[in-house]
Amino acid sequence: MVPIMEPNANSADKRKGKNLHWEEAKICLAHPQGSKTLAFGGTLQGDVDRVGQCLFDCAVQAGFGLGTPIHGVGDGAPWIADQVEKKFGAQGSYLVDFFHACDYLSAACKGIHKAELEQQIWMNEQTALLKTNQAGKVLQELQSHLESPQLNDSEAPVRQCHRYLNNRLEQLNYRDAIKRDLPIGSGEIESAHRYIVQQRMKRPGAWWRVHNAEHMLALRLNRANHQWHSYWQKISSSVDDQFT
Template sequence: MIEPLFRCPGQQIRPFSHSVGISARCCSLPLQRVMTDFGADHAFGKVPKKLQEHYGIEMPVSTIRTVTENHGQQMNSQRESSTLPVVTGCQQQIVEIDGCMLPIVTTRTDKGDKRKKKILHWKEARLALAHEEGNITPKFDATFGGSVDDAGHSLLNCAVTAGLGINTQIHGVGDGATWIADQMKKRFGSQASYLVDFYHVCEYLGGASKICAANDEKNWMDVQEKRLKNNEHSLVIHDLNPFLEGDEIENSKAPVRSCHRYLT
């Protein structure tokens, strides 16, 4: 059976039986997958060499770019059109989202030495995932440089793909960033709860322990961690209060205040 083909603009699809699945400007679905995989990970100009090295296939850069961008547009259309299905869905899902800043370098177009015209920008990439409880294969989505609402929509898209329904309970896990908790509430409403994950809290506690218990950091940390696991965060905050740095101390040198603010 012949695989579905990608048709380049203005090109008609004709049946063929070549084992690789290539005819005049047309590529089989498996070949499209390979090109899109390489095209998403590398500059388009490097993909022909990858194809030749791994599969022995020669393909022009223009075709690789057209195929990759075509599938990218389709993926974007799918995620923008996803809505909450009115179905029962799975019983419970675990969802997460987080972001990190990535450096982007651009070059001005005016005349002169291009090496001196490079400009460094920072954009936030946000990765979302969702999976049904007990399922170890998450559904992923991501945004780059968009708003927090875009990121929230990508999280919803993951949840829908993973089987979200009107009766599904959402267990959100992440760090203490306000925008994440806000998006959880906006996208899932009363179906969701949000839990600040243990790892992120312990990072802040570790910094505070050097001030609160300089001579007994390990035991102090053990006590606070047990309290956190029992949802006794008010006791942790109480132990931080006597060691709070003054407002005149800059944030980078005030680990107790940072931890206190994070928890409160």
């Protein structure tokens, strides 16, 4: 998240009446399997279609073409899976971050068992089932511990976990990903948020005008893509052209 400040246009003193809020920086990346050379993309104000296009551009930069399979990993936000399907069609597959799913399981576990040892045993059993594509058995186990319908979702972690997994059964194919030595977690993108966005744009006391933040994000992505030198060469050439 990026801290954003918008001044009050009707105030003579721009320091007063300003609106402070947070904007999510949407970052994506792609790389060939086993490669450490990453292609980055992202946007601050762009909608989900814009992010999908950024992801497609990253894939192309990483070598995507006809017949190239795409393995996508992310959290459970439906729009991410929708964009993978929209941009890559039958060549794309999408996997819910295993560790994100485990967060839901962990919360459910604490609602089912109170003893720490029982929690550990239960979690080991359920995660092993998930990794072997036996999500149905996990759902059966959760079903037997569902909270009363009278409880709000905030007080019903088992229900939340059951719904989360049940709504994403086609995105839990961890067994095949593991067999193919493909990632089942989105740690790379979480790390990218830290060194691309937070390191520069989330400093103590710093607030951004939204258009400046978008420009800074573009520069950060440019640098991460090792295009910094060529970018300034283009700027220099453009300035030279204006005076020749």
